[in-house]
Amino acid sequence: MTQGPPKGLPMTVRAKGLPSRVRIHEVGPRDGLQNESAVVPAEVKAEFIHRLADAGLSTVEATSFVHPKWVPQLADAEELYPRLADLTGVRLPVLVPNERGLDRALALGARDVAVFASATESFAKANLNRTVDESLAMFEPVVARARDAGARVRGYLSMCFGDPWEGPVPPAQVVRVCRALTDLGCDELSLGDTIGVATPGQVAGLLTALGAEGIGPERLAVHFHDTYGQALANTFAALQHGVSTVDASAGGLGGCPFAKSATGNLATEDLVWMLHGLGIETGADLGRLTATSVWMAERLGRPSPSRTVRALSHKE
Structure with missing residues (x-):
């Protein structure tokens, strides 16, 4: 009789042509919590990030230095970031919308920052109140100054x-x-399916087009939302094209406050279940991740939307 995998772990069947390791870019504390109606206290956010790091995640996006008026859920960035000083060996990226945000981040010692651009004029207007080209012009000194400070x-x-x-x-x-952001000096580009409408053929087509422009998978990450249940399928398509950095949110938290049709991000636990089943290393401990998302869901007062979290935390 064939012995199956231990309970709580997927059967591993390796697939050819996929990366041997994937770096999970955890966005729950920033992208996840920014869309919550209630403000989560800084001490809870700090514990959330520590738990995620303890679960083996090497990159945890901590917060955003955006003006508190626009995203009040992340208004405590100056209070939160110093609480993470003991997390050596863990990348703690922060979002910086402009030079003022960059100043605030650098003053606290952040050396891993992100800017947030749009591929469409409509969303650039809704999110940044600028055209696409105007937003790129705004990011130019931000990226240059960040790189001069030694930041990624x-x-x-x-x-x-x-x-x-x-x-x-x-x-x-x-x-x-993407070419413009690369020319500005961005080290990595995260391709966002903000409203979750992409399908695997679209993903393959875009990655092929980017490759033809000289922007290969080593510079790319993917960021899928699961509005139509396509996030894992789209991730698999990206893996087939050599992408080895995937954004995900613990417990499937998050959406986008400026795109009301956006639902939750790809759940980190769902991603890890698939990757481990494919024999792809992540460094993540699925049991600890699940426990962390259950813990966070209790503090938010609602169950996690992640199917893996629900399956693994189900009491028989």
């Missing part, structure tokens, strides 16, 4: 596959903005 810079690009106002987004439009 990630460029988020939202609405890469569909936009609630403009509909499907042509790959050439995304490639143009």
Whole structure:
């Protein structure tokens, strides 16, 4: 009789042509909590981040230095970030919308920052009150100064596959903005399916178009929302094209406060279940991740939307 895997672990069947290791870029404490109606206390956020690091995640996006008026849920960035000083060996990226945000982040010792651009004019206007080109011009001194300070810079690009106002987004439009962010000096680009409408064929098409422009998978990350249940399928398509950095949110927290049709991010636990089943290393402990998301869900007063969290935390 064939022995199955231990309870709580997937059967491992390796697939050819996939990365041997994936770096999970955990976005729950920032992208996840920014969309919560209630403000989570800084001490709870700090414990959340510590628990995620203890579960083996090497990159945990901590907060955003955006003006408190726009995202009040993250208004405590100056209070939170010093609480993470003991997390040596863990990357703690922060979002910086402009030079003022960068100043605040650098003053606290942040050396891993991100800017947030849009592939579409409609979302650039809704999110930044600027055109795409105006927003890129705003980011130019931010990226330059961050790099001069020795910081690593990630460029988020939202609405890469569909936009609630403009509909499907042509790959050439995304490639143009990706090229601009690369030319500004971004070390990594995160391709966002902000409203969760992408399908695997779209993902493959965009990655092929970017490769033809000289922007290969080693510089790319993917950031999928699960509105139509396609996030894991889209991730698998990206893995087939060599992408080895995947954004995910513990417990499936998050959406986007400026795109009301956006639902939760790909759940970190769902991603880890798939990756471990494919024999891909992540460094993550699925049991500890699940326990962390259950803990956070209790503090938010509602169950986690992650199917893996629900399956593994189910009491028989």
